[in-house]
Amino acid sequence: MxxxxxxxxxxxxxxxxxxxxxxxxxxxxxxxxxxxxxxxxxxxxxxxxxxxxxxxxxxxxxxxxxxxxWEPYGIAEKLSKKNKDFKAGQFESKKKQGILSRLSVFIRGNxxxxxxxxxxxxxxxxxxxxxxxxxxxxxxxxxxxxxxxxxxxxxxxxxxxxxxxxxxxxxxxxxxxxxxxxxxxxxxxxxxxxxxxxxxxxxxxxxxxxxxxxxxxxxxxxxxxxxxxxxFDSEILDANRSLKTDKFTLAYIGMLETLRNPDNLWKALEVLLKQHPDFKADFQLKFVGKIAESILDDLGDTIIIDNMVNKGYLSHSESIQEMNNSNILLITNFPEDKSKGIIPGKLFEYLATGKTILSIGPKDSDVSKIINYTHTGEHFTYDEIDSLKFFLLSEYEKWKNQIYPRTSEKINDFHxxxxxxxxxxxxxxx
CATH class of the missing domain: 3.40.50.2000 (Glycogen Phosphorylase B;)
Structure with a gap:
């Protein structure tokens, strides 16, 4: 029994x-x-x-x-549309919260x-x-x-x-x-x-x-x-994988709120797009999921907007396909040391695709340990810009020469x- x-x-x-x-x-x-x-x-x-x-x-x-x-969210969302984001754990920093948002957060917490x-x-x-x-x-x-x-x-x-x-x-x-x-x-x-x-x-x-x-x-x-x-589960391993892509694509899949916004990455990309015409011609930044409006607004004021595609929220199966149609998969964490233990679930789906992972977060994080263990990418802190530029250019050269990453057997530990x-x-x- x-x-x-x-x-x-x-x-x-x-x-x-x-x-x-x-x-x-x-x-x-x-x-x-x-x-x-x-x-x-x-x-x-x-x-x-x-x-x-x-x-x-x-x-x-x-x-x-x-x-x-019974949940009070119907009332809360009438008070402020931001409450739908808070319900999902998607918070903005206090200085970016309006009066109604601050009131809603105070009520929720207390x-x-x-x-x-x-x-x-x-x-x-x-x-x-x-x-x-x-x-x-x-x-x-x-x-x-x-x-x-x-x-x-x-x-x-x-x-x-x-x-x-x-x-x-x-x-x-x-x-x-x-x-x-x-x-x-x-x-x-x-x-x-x-x-x-x-x-x-x-x-x-x-x-x-x-x-x-x-x-x-x-x-x-x-x-x-x-x-x-x-x-990760078998549907990711079974999905159609694209080795060669039309564009050298850096993709973020999932929810990205203000508190995990990788400003240093955007600065690195701005420099590369301005200094390297071939990189600008081939590069694409792809978002799939819910991205904070403040991040999209900030990117809209930069040269990156010309190379950006925002596909919005897609189903899980469609998101997997978008991972497979990319070259580098971006994952970010909160910058504080107390966030070292956060391992976003998408990391494991990223691993299963065999694509190169670009991680940004606190030093010596658990995410970086898994990436190092599986040999699937690189981890950077929020202070690094020059090393990020070098990494992106190096990966771009591999893409141009059709040099693709090998899938590590160690990822099976996470099936x-x-x-x-x-x-x-x-x-x-x-």
């Missing part, structure tokens, strides 16, 4: 973006290892991004449970703790307590953010002490970069941190998606922490099936 697992998640298809991928893929492979996934999700969620193509990726062996949720999905906690605990008993489930997994999901797990653990609970942090709670942008009062800051420590100390296992987060969670009092990164096997090994310890 398969062991039953209850996965509590806010994000699930048709939700788009990277947050949905992790447990969609784990649940796909868990049955192969003798586990029956039950997934609890909201019936009427307010997703910032929708991608209906992901519905086809839900395994028929997954049992879906839905319960209605009145909705840990987040605006808090109203789903109590009814979910009541409903799931019965469901767990009726279906003989002995392991629950909560996936956050939103961290309200972890408070559902905490409530169930308090009512059912014998149940095993894994809290999976796709992103940190109080240690995430935009936490400082929430304009928290001293009381609210203490409340966030108190709830975080309570989750850390009561969950049987904490999962992190990065090596640095694992260390930080241990410092917060977690019993046992295991790092299982995100990964979703291999990562699910790693998850199963963690579960079996309990």
């Amino acid at each position: 398969d062991r039953k697992i209850l996965i509590i998640s806010y994000y699930w298809p048709p939700a788009g973006g990277p947050g949905v991928q992790r447990w969609l893929k784990f649940s796909k492979y868990l049955p192969e290892f003798g586990y029956e996934p039950h997934v609890y999700i909201p019936k009427n969620p307010s997703y910032p991004i929708v991608d209906t193509s992901l519905l086809s990726e839900i395994s028929p062996e997954v049992k879906i449970i839905k319960k209605s949720i 009145f909705f703790i840990p987040d605006a999905r808090k109203f789903w906690i109590k009814p979910s605990i009541k409903y799931l307590e019965k469901y767990i008993k009726n279906n003989q489930i002995d392991l629950i997994i909560t996936s956050g953010p939103p961290h309200s999901m972890h408070l559902i797990g905490l409530g169930l653990k308090e009512k059912m002490p014998n149940i095993k609970w894994i809290a999976d942090f796709r992103d940190p709670w109080t240690q995430i970069s935009y936490y400082s942008q929430l304009s928290l009062t001293q009381y609210s800051d203490k409340k966030h941190k108190k709830l975080e420590r309570k989750v850390m100390s009561n969950a049987d296992i904490i999962l992190s998606t990065s090596y640095s987060d694992k260390e930080n969670f241990e410092k917060l009092g977690a019993k046992e922490v295991f790092c299982i990164t995100n990964g 979703r099936k291999n990562l699910t096997e790693k998850l199963v090994q963690v579960i079996k310890k309990h």
Whole structure:
């Protein structure tokens, strides 16, 4: 008989973006290892991004449970259209926020703790307590953010002490970069941190998606922490790959907010486009996804605009094709040292394409460790410009001479099936 697992998640298809991928893929492979996934999700969620193509990726062996949720985002978005961005964790720096945006952020951080999905906690605990008993489930997994999901797990653990609970942090709670942008009062800051420590100390296992987060969670009092990164799945390996492209294309796929804007890259590109006519004739900067308006406005005032293509949000399958039709794939992180542990999910899809990766972020970041381990690109800090120019010109010369990167066998460590096997090994310890 398969062991039953209850996965509590806010994000699930048709939700788009990277947050949905992790447990969609784990649940796909868990049955192969003798586990029956039950997934609890909201019936009427307010997703910032929708991608209906992901519905086809839900395994028929997954049992879906839905319960209605009330969220205040409809009201919030009437107050300020920026709230749709905040809902997705897309923050601008305080100095660029208008009065209504600052007010909305203040309300979000101080009145909705840990987040605006808090109203789903109590009814979910009541409903799931019965469901767990009726279906003989002995392991629950909560996936956050939103961290309200972890408070559902905490409530169930308090009512059912014998149940095993894994809290999976796709992103940190109080240690995430935009936490400082929430304009928290001293009381609210203490409340966030108190709830975080309570989750850390009561969950049987904490999962992190990065090596640095694992260390930080241990410092917060977690019993046992295991790092299982995100990964890629077979559809990326199976997609049509373009070795030769009509343009030497640098692509950014996904969401890019102001706080992760690589100004030094744009400066390097401006110089190259002005000084090298052949580079300007062949180069293309391609955006696929949601790019902050402020970034697009700034680029619009530079020479880069002549070589820029913005395709907007595309489905996951279309985005993969755009990765394959590029030469260099750009990934950026927040510049602060405390962001070293952030590993955007798209990194692993980038790895699977075999394309060269250009990473910009803090020194000695977890992203740079993975790129170095797999020999798939170069990492730069936000202070570097000359080295960036050299890298881009070097890659451009390779493109002109049709010298293509070799796919590293080490990327297989990050295939979703291999990562699910790693998850199963963690579960079996309990």
